[in-house]
Amino acid sequence: EDxxxxxxxxxxxxxxxxxxxxxxxxxxxxRGLFWYRQDPGKGPEFLFTLYSAxxxxxxxxxxxxxxxxxSFLHITAPKPEDSATYLCAVQAEDDKIIFGKxxxxxxxx
Amino acid sequence: xxxxxxxxxxxxxxTGQRVTLRCSxxxxxxxxxxxxxxxxxxxxxxxxxxxxEERAKGNILERFSAQQFPDLHSELNLSSLELGDSALYFCxxxxxxxxxxxxxxxxxxxxx
Numbered sequence: 669e670d671x672x673x674x675x676x677x678x679x680x681x682x683x684x685x686x687x688x689x690x691x692x693x694x695x696x697x698x699r700g701l702f703w704y705r706q707d708p709g710k711g712p713e714f715l716f717t718l719y720s721a722x723x724x725x726x727x728x729x730x731x732x733x734x735x736x737x738x739s740f741l742h743i744t745a746p747k748p749e750d751s752a753t754y755l756c757a758v759q760a761e762d763d764k765i766i767f768g769k770x771x772x773x774x775x776x777x
Numbered sequence: 778x779x780x781x782x783x784x785x786x787x788x789x790x791x792t793g794q795r796v797t798l799r800c801s802x803x804x805x806x807x808x809x810x811x812x813x814x815x816x817x818x819x820x821x822x823x824x825x826x827x828x829x830e831e832r833a834k835g836n837i838l839e840r841f842s843a844q845q846f847p848d849l850h851s852e853l854n855l856s857s858l859e860l861g862d863s864a865l866y867f868c869x870x871x872x873x874x875x876x877x878x879x880x881x882x883x884x885x886x887x888x889x
Contacts, residue, residue: 702877711779711867711880712820755820763874764833765810769819 670695670760674768681746682776689741689754689771697761701739703732704755706770712755715741746775780804781881783868789887795856798884802849802870808832809851810871810878811843815864826851827874858888 671694681687693701700719704712716725718734725732729750731742741754753770760766780803790796802809811823822835826845837843840858845851855862865885869878 700877704880709865709883709885711781711882713779714877714879717877757820762833763825763827764822764835765825765878766822767812767820 670758670764670766672756672758672766672768674754674756674771676771677769678772678774680774680776681743683747684745686742686744686746688743689756689773691739691741691756691768692737693739693756693758695758695760695766699759699761699763701734702757702759702765703730703739703741704757706753706755708753715754743773746773748775748777751775779879779881781868781870781879783866783881783884785884786882787885787887789889790858792858792860792888794858794888795854796858796886798853798855798866798868798886800851800853800868800870800881802851802868803879806870806872806879807849808871808874808876808878809845809849810869811837811851811853812867812869813864814867814883820867823853832874855886860888862886863888 673692703715706712716732755770757767782801807828823837825833843853865883869880871878
């Protein structure tokens with residue numbers, strides 16, 4: 669069964685304290701791995717798509733990486749406005765896009 | 778603004794009733810996905826349509842049904858509503874089958 673597991677469930681960091689969020693996946697025929705940011709009561713906002721192991725993408729303070737078993741979202745020198753829930757999702761060969769439960773990130777000023 | 782439009786934004790209804798949620802995908806997008814998000818379950822995949830045809834099915838209850846119309850908008854029908862159906866329902870769209878999907882702002886359903 670296709671599965672996505674994110675860790676930690678929640679993370680509190682001081683402003684400027686860099687860290688990484690993990691997304692482990694089991695999927696038959698990975699077509700893509702996605703990262704989204706979601707603010708409370710809002711729709712998920714697209715951040716990155718990764719397609720193959722070794723691929724990396726960056727946007728401002730965020731950098732996503734992909735291996736054959738997991739993906740990391742690295743946050744460098746975060747600011748309070750980076751506080752949100754970060755969601756990881758995978759698309760399997762049957763076209764379904766399955767999400768993990770997310771990591772709630774809180775950046776303290 | 779992702780370009781995906783969902784209506785209504787909020788809906789309160791009683792148990793046993795039926796509601797319809799509507800989604801207009803981004804211009805040119807052929808694929809529509811529906812998800813349910815509750816506090817304890819995260820984003821649960823319900824169903825996917827591509828160019829009017831059902832493409833993939835997730836854990837969608839038999840009381841729920843969906844369709845995609847020729848103009849590519851989609852509707853999610855929820856019937857015999859129960860308290861546990863209270864959740865945020867999201868629609869997402871993409872140009873093709875293997876693309877990043879973009880989400881609407883969701884429809885808040887409260888069943889009382």
